[in-house]
Amino acid sequence: MTYDMIIRGGTLIDGQNVPRRKADIAISDGVIAKIGRLAGAVARTEIDASGLIVAPGFVDLHTHYDAQVFWDPYCSISGWHGVTSVAVGNCGFGFAPARPADRGYLMNSLSRVEAIPATCIETSLPWTWESFPQWLDALDRQPKGVNLLAYVPLNPLLMYVMSLESAKSRQPTGEEVSRLVELLREALDAGACGWSAQHTEPGSGADMQRDFDGTPFATDVMSNETALTLARVLADYDDAFIQIVYASVNGMDADRSYLERLAEDSGSAIILNSITVVPHLPHQHRDQLDWVRSCRERGIQIYGQLITSGQSFTMTFEDWNMFDDSPVWRDATLGTPAERLAKFQDPQRRAALRENPPQGVFRLDEAVILKTYTPQFLPAKGLKLPDAARVMGYPNMVDLLIDMIVADELKTLIQVPHFNTDPALQAELVTAPYGLWGVSDGGAHTKFITLGAYPTESIVEFVRERGLLPLEEAHWRLSALNARAAGIHDRGTIVEGAAADVIVYDYENLRLLDEEVAEDLPGGEWRRIRRAEGYKYVVVNGELTQIDGVPTGETPGRLLRRGWAADARAGASGPRAAATGAAR
Numbered sequence: 297m298t299y300d301m302i303i304r305g306g307t308l309i310d311g312q313n314v315p316r317r318k319a320d321i322a323i324s325d326g327v328i329a330k331i332g333r334l335a336g337a338v339a340r341t342e343i344d345a346s347g348l349i350v351a352p353g354f355v356d357l358h359t360h361y362d363a364q365v366f367w368d369p370y371c372s373i374s375g376w377h378g379v380t381s382v383a384v385g386n387c388g389f390g391f392a393p394a395r396p397a398d399r400g401y402l403m404n405s406l407s408r409v410e411a412i413p414a415t416c417i418e419t420s421l422p423w424t425w426e427s428f429p430q431w432l433d434a435l436d437r438q439p440k441g442v443n444l445l446a447y448v449p450l451n452p453l454l455m456y457v458m459s460l461e462s463a464k465s466r467q468p469t470g471e472e473v474s475r476l477v478e479l480l481r482e483a484l485d486a487g488a489c490g491w492s493a494q495h496t497e498p499g500s501g502a503d504m505q506r507d508f509d510g511t512p513f514a515t516d517v518m519s520n521e522t523a524l525t526l527a528r529v530l531a532d533y534d535d536a537f538i539q540i541v542y543a544s545v546n547g548m549d550a551d552r553s554y555l556e557r558l559a560e561d562s563g564s565a566i567i568l569n570s571i572t573v574v575p576h577l578p579h580q581h582r583d584q585l586d587w588v589r590s591c592r593e594r595g596i597q598i599y600g601q602l603i604t605s606g607q608s609f610t611m612t613f614e615d616w617n618m619f620d621d622s623p624v625w626r627d628a629t630l631g632t633p634a635e636r637l638a639k640f641q642d643p644q645r646r647a648a649l650r651e652n653p654p655q656g657v658f659r660l661d662e663a664v665i666l667k668t669y670t671p672q673f674l675p676a677k678g679l680k681l682p683d684a685a686r687v688m689g690y691p692n693m694v695d696l697l698i699d700m701i702v703a704d705e706l707k708t709l710i711q712v713p714h715f716n717t718d719p720a721l722q723a724e725l726v727t728a729p730y731g732l733w734g735v736s737d738g739g740a741h742t743k744f745i746t747l748g749a750y751p752t753e754s755i756v757e758f759v760r761e762r763g764l765l766p767l768e769e770a771h772w773r774l775s776a777l778n779a780r781a782a783g784i785h786d787r788g789t790i791v792e793g794a795a796a797d798v799i800v801y802d803y804e805n806l807r808l809l810d811e812e813v814a815e816d817l818p819g820g821e822w823r824r825i826r827r828a829e830g831y832k833y834v835v836v837n838g839e840l841t842q843i844d845g846v847p848t849g850e851t852p853g854r855l856l857r858r859g860w861a862a863d864a865r866a867g868a869s870g871p872r873a874a875a876t877g878a879a880r
Contacts, residue, residue, distance in 0.1 A: 306348050306800060310351075343833055352771065352788055354774045355788055356751075358736055360410045362385060363417045366422065370847050371442050373827070374748040379736075379751060380836050381444075383445050383446070384435075384445075385447035388541075393479065394425070436855040441850070450492065454514040460514070466517075476522075477526065481529060484530070490539070492540065498512040527562035534858070537565040537781065537782060541569045566599065567782075573718060585600060604733050604750065607753075617629060622653065624652045640702050660681055661680070663681045664678070665684055667709035668708050723764050727765055733754060745824065748826075784856060795838075799833070
């Protein structure tokens with residue numbers, strides 16, 4: 297037979313968490329047509345995979361490429377690290393539905409909370425939509441080097457039905473609830489994968505992310521009952537799911553009861569963001585993971601999405617937005633750089649900033665000073681902030697920090713350690729059952745982090761260097777498990793009949809390259825990036841999209857309408873009329 301492509305002689309790890317084997321893979325019409333011995337077969341494209349690993353493309357369920365896909369079809373940096381499918385619209389943030397008058401707010405909001413430069417969003421989005429189905433159509437038309445699936449983000453939905461002011465100040469009326477349900481159904485019928493929300497109760501101490509004006513988001517104000525009403529809509533649809541960032545002042549038992557009700561009432565998977573290791577609170581992730589295990593044993597479909605990476609945040613106060621857990625620091629980091637500088641120069645603010653340091657994940661006492669532009673502060677370079685204060689003769693680290701960032705006009709370069717600084721605790725996280733690897737935040741926090749490199753980091757560090765788990769299990773976690781949680785039927789494994797999303801790489805020589813700054817964003821903006829070496833070929837829907845890390849220019853990516861490409865299954869966008877979906 298003649299095929300479109302044959303990948304010959306590779307070691308196949310098919311994503312099903314079964315032992316690897318040698319096999320040839322034939323691809324026709326974007327689908328895995330044959331796996332086995334294909335010595336007599338020919339193809340228009342032949343790939344010699346001798347000595348290489350052949351595996352399913354990775355599935356990244358937590359990204360913010362909503363705007364970036366309009367200028368970067370490969371959704372880098374995720375696309376550089378073997379990712380072939382991404383979910384957009386996470387955390388309740390996005391650009392649809394949206395009336396023309398709402399566009400400015402939505403762009404400003406996402407720019408602040410996800411630290412995406414505003415000029416990138418403003419110059420990227422064509423705004424050819426108002427409704428969510430029109431948004432999906434815009435994504436469908438856009439050339440893509442990866443596959444996309446899209447949540448309905450609840451912040452724009454609440455705002456569209458209630459108005460921004462009302463959505464942030466009260467609960468919806470009965471008529472408004474009916475309209476919310478109607479629009480959600482419309483979106484699901486068009487192919488939305490589910491809905492997403494940040495639901496962190498204001499004043500809980502866990503409401504780390506605030507809107508660009510410092511106020512809570514509409515989904516933070518949203519009642520649990522409204523969320524449960526919207527969850528019940530999903531009960532009529534196969535393959536839909538919910539992604540939620542949740543915290544409450546009511547106590548962990550109440551939190552868990554609500555999340556379990558979301559899963560039970562929706563009949564769908566819940567992806568809970570996020571679980572990670574906090575070194576001084578090791579009981580926290582253990583308790584969360586035990587609860588997730590208990591849910592699965594009781595048949596409740598809750599997955600914990602795990603931040604497994606050990607990377608750090610590198611930042612300046614020109615655009616840092618992650619101190620929202622402290623009201624005084626939140627206020628100081630709102631506004632333009634000029635407005636921020638004026639706030640830090642205000643002597644009346646200094647005492648409050650000193651007395652109320654951030655107490656969340658990003659702690660000032662762990663911050664390291666990487667660079668200062670003022671000679672008098674050079675002795676602080678390379679030191680943790682408390683140590684630098686002692687060296688510089690400051691009685692308080694906050695006073696040193698404020699003096700330094702004012703003198704440097706906010707350009708002082710600081711590194712805040714990320715999670716997972718304890719390797720032993722990180723190992724507990726990585727090997728936990730029912731945990732989904734990867735909160736890449738791809739496309740977000742572009743000047744701070746490069747978490748989109750997590751697939752490569754996982755294989756190199758967790759498998760090859762530390763031996764925490766077999767390579768077969770790593771590929772299952774990076775591809776099939778994520779696809780299964782997201783209701784994606786025909787991706788995540790290499791089996792006959794599956795979509796041909798395939799990576800071919802050199803396991804022994806796979807490595808992460810150093811982080812660097814790239815001035816490649818629209819509007820003249822820059823970002824931090826991290827590339828990899830060792831990925832020889834990336835195939836999406838049967839077409840080569842990258843060779844040795846270099847994009848080919850081909851854009852065969854599809855919009856996955858609730859887990860299926862538009863032409864993969866007739867009627868895939870309809871409601872649940874029969875038990876047609878795969879069990880999850």
